[in-house]
Amino acid sequence: MPANVPSDFALRHWWCDPATEHAFLGFSYEVTACQSLDQLKAEFRDIRNHFHSRYVRLYGACDRDGFYDDIVEAAWENSLGVHALIWFGFDGDDLWIGRRDRLFASLHSNRKAKFVTRVLQFGSEPLFDNVLPHQELTNQVLAAKANLSSLGIPVTVSELAFGYQERDGAQELLDALDSINIHMLPFFSQQASTAKNAWPLVLNDLQWFIDHGDGKKMYFDENGWPSVTSEGVQPNSPDAVADVPNEHDYYVLLDQHCEDLKAVVGGGVGWFAHIYNDKQEPGYGIYDKNGNLKFPFNPRTSC
Numbered sequence: 001m002p003a004n005v006p007s008d009f010a011l012r013h014w015w016c017d018p019a020t021e022h023a024f025l026g027f028s029y030e031v032t033a034c035q036s037l038d039q040l041k042a043e044f045r046d047i048r049n050h051f052h053s054r055y056v057r058l059y060g061a062c063d064r065d066g067f068y069d070d071i072v073e074a075a076w077e078n079s080l081g082v083h084a085l086i087w088f089g090f091d092g093d094d095l096w097i098g099r100r101d102r103l104f105a106s107l108h109s110n111r112k113a114k115f116v117t118r119v120l121q122f123g124s125e126p127l128f129d130n131v132l133p134h135q136e137l138t139n140q141v142l143a144a145k146a147n148l149s150s151l152g153i154p155v156t157v158s159e160l161a162f163g164y165q166e167r168d169g170a171q172e173l174l175d176a177l178d179s180i181n182i183h184m185l186p187f188f189s190q191q192a193s194t195a196k197n198a199w200p201l202v203l204n205d206l207q208w209f210i211d212h213g214d215g216k217k218m219y220f221d222e223n224g225w226p227s228v229t230s231e232g233v234q235p236n237s238p239d240a241v242a243d244v245p246n247e248h249d250y251y252v253l254l255d256q257h258c259e260d261l262k263a264v265v266g267g268g269v270g271w272f273a274h275i276y277n278d279k280q281e282p283g284y285g286i287y288d289k290n291g292n293l294k295f296p297f298n299p300r301t302s303c
Contacts, residue, residue, distance in 0.1 A: 001076050001077075001079050001115075005111045005112055005115065006115065008114075011114060011115065011151075011152050012152075014115060014152075015081075015118065017267070018179065018217040018266070018267055019217065019266065019267025019268075020267060021054075021217070021267065021268070021270045022258070022261060022262040022267065022268030022269060022270050022302065022303070023255075023258050023261070023262070023268075023270065023271070023299065023300050023301050023302050023303055024051075024052075024053070024254075024255070024270075024271060024272075024273070024299040024300060024301050025053065025054050025055045025057075025219070025270040025271060025272055025301075026047060026051075026053030026054055026055040026056050026057065026080070026272055026273075027047055027051075027053060027056060027057070027272060027273050027274075027275065027276040027286070028056075028057045028058075028059045028221065028222060028223075028224075028272050028273070028274040028275045028276065029043075029047075029056045029057065029058060029059060029275065029276050029280070030059045030060045030275055030276070030277075030280030030281055031058055031059065031060050031061065031062045031067070031071075032060035032061065032062065032280075033062075033279075033280070034062035034063075034064045034067060035062075035070075036070075037070040037073060037074060040070055040071060040073075040074035041073075041074045041077055041078070043276065043277075044056060044074045044075060044077070044078040044080055045077075045078050047078070047080065047276065048078040048079060048080055049078075051297065051298070052301050053080065054080065054081060054301070055080060055081045055082065055083055055118060055272070056075065056080055056081075056082055056083070057082075057083035057085070057121075057221045057222075057272045058071070058082065058083065058084055058085040058121075059085065059087075059124060059222070059274075059275065059280070059281075060085075060087055060280075061085075061087035061089065061095075061099055063095070063098070063099065063102075065102070066106075068084070068102070068103055068106040068107075068110075068113075069106055069110050069113075071084075071116075072106070072110055072112050072113050072116045072117070073112070075116045076112050076115070076116055080116070081116060081117070081118040082116050082117050082118060083118055083119050083121055083181070083219075083221060083272075084103060084107075084117050084119070084120050084121065085120075085121045085122075085123055085124065085158065086099055086100045086103060086120070086121070086122050086123070087099060087123065087124065088122070088123070088124070088126050088129065088131040088132075090129060092131070096131075100140075100144075103120070104144075104147055104148070107120075107148065107151055107153065108151070113151075114151040114152060114153060117151075117153050118153075118154075119153065119154050119155070119156055119178070119179060119181070120144060120148060120153055120154070120155045120156070121155075121156050121157065121158040121181055121221070122137065122140060122141065122144075122155075122156070122157045122158070123157060123158030123159065123181075123222075124158045124183075124222060125158065125159055125160055125163055125183060125222075126157065126159065126163075127157075127159050127160075127163030127164060127166075127167060127170060127173075128159065128160050128162060128163035128166075134167050134170040134172070134173050135172065137157065137173055138170075138172050138173045138176050141155050141156075141157065141173065141176045141177065142176055145176075145178070154178030154179060155177070155178055156177045156178055156179045156180065156181045157173065157177060157181065158181045158183065158221055158222060159181070159182070159183060160182075160183040160185070160205075161182065161183075161205040161208045161209060163183075164208075164212070165208065169212055171212065174212055174213060174214075175214065177216065178216070179216055179217040179218065179219065180209050180213050180216050180217070180218045180219070181218075181219050181221045182205070182206070182209060182218060182219065182220050182221065182223075183220075183221070183222040183223070184202060184205060184206075184220040184222070184223040184271075185222065185223070185224065185225075186198040186201035186202055186205075186225070186250075187225050187226055187235060187240055187242065188235065188236050188240075189201045189236065189237065189240075190236045190237050191237060192235060192236070192237040192239065192240035193237065193239040193240060193241065194241050194246055194249065195225045195241075195246040195247070195248075195249035195250035195253060196246075196249050196253065198225070198250060198253060199253060199257065202253075202254075206218075206264070206269070210264065210265055213265075213266070215265050215266055216266055217266040217267055218264065218266055218269050219269065219270050219271065219272070220254075220269060220270075220271035220272060221271075221272050221274075222272075222274045223254075223271050223272055223273065223274050224247065224250065224251075224273060224274035224275070224284050225242075225246055225247045225249075225250035225251075226242045226247065226283035226284055227242060227243055227244045227246070227247040227283045227284070227294065228242055228243075228282060228283035229242050229283070230282050230283060233282075233283060242283065244294050244295060245295075247283075247284075247294065247295070248294070248295035248296075248297075251273060251297065251299055254271055254299065255299040255300055258300050258303035259303050262303055273286055273297070273299075277289070277291070278294075
């Protein structure tokens with residue numbers, strides 16, 4: 001980052017062309033713990049310097065006043081972009097409205113925010129979780145795009161292919177998105193077995209978005225394979241294997257197919273690892289709950 005916050009004019013040429021973004025991008029990062037600014041800075045420094053990440057994709061919600069300003073500060077200090085998130089949760093409440101409004105206020109008032117916030121996501125899996133009718137979610141996306149147009153921040157939804165498919169494609173919503181941010185979780189497929197055999201499952205969901213996404217840029221944002229099962233993480237196939245070698249194998253698989261993902265319409269698929277630490281979500285972390293790497297992790301950032 002520069003020593004001083006640039007002028008708004010610089011924003012026109014600030015971000016790389018999305019068509020050049022592919023391969024490993026960074027981590028999903030759970031914020032329900034409302035991490036302190038010091039912790040955010042330390043972990044974002046690790047995300048940037050140890051793993052050569054370009055972005056952090058937020059997951060969950062912290063409702064502490066000023067928290068997104070801390071995210072912006074930590075990201076700015078460590079030259080990271082942020083995929084911000086309006087979190088709906090799983091309780092059917094309307095807390096997301098206040099989260100939306102607080103985030104919009106921060107994005108408009110914090111001079112650094114528009115130079116850090118790469119995209120705003122509605123999520124996570126609002127269609128699959130039935131939090132809003134897809135027409136209403138489309139209206140929220142369009143309103144957010146209008147609200148953030150002066151800041152140059154695009155808007156998307158973080159969702160499974162199945163979330164769209166069970167609503168006859170929800171094409172109106174897909175058409176409203178600036179990019180397509182995909183949940184790629186092949187462990188839950190009814191055809192799942194091991195991660196090494198997951199490529200056809202990845203391609204199946206990806207092809208659906210290629211066929212219906214009108215050439216838009218695509219990201220795998222909530223993307224991974226669990227090392228353990230838990231109450232909310234149960235397979236739909238009796239052959240699906242959850243362990244550390246399979247979690248590792250899934251990321252190796254994506255890395256091996258870097259050239260294939262790069263060739264996808266829209267400038268290739270960039271992907272995130274879900275998630276940074278097992279303390280944030282059991283079984284998905286690159287680090288275990290004690291802070292130890294569960295396996296070697298050094299995927300390519302280009303190919």
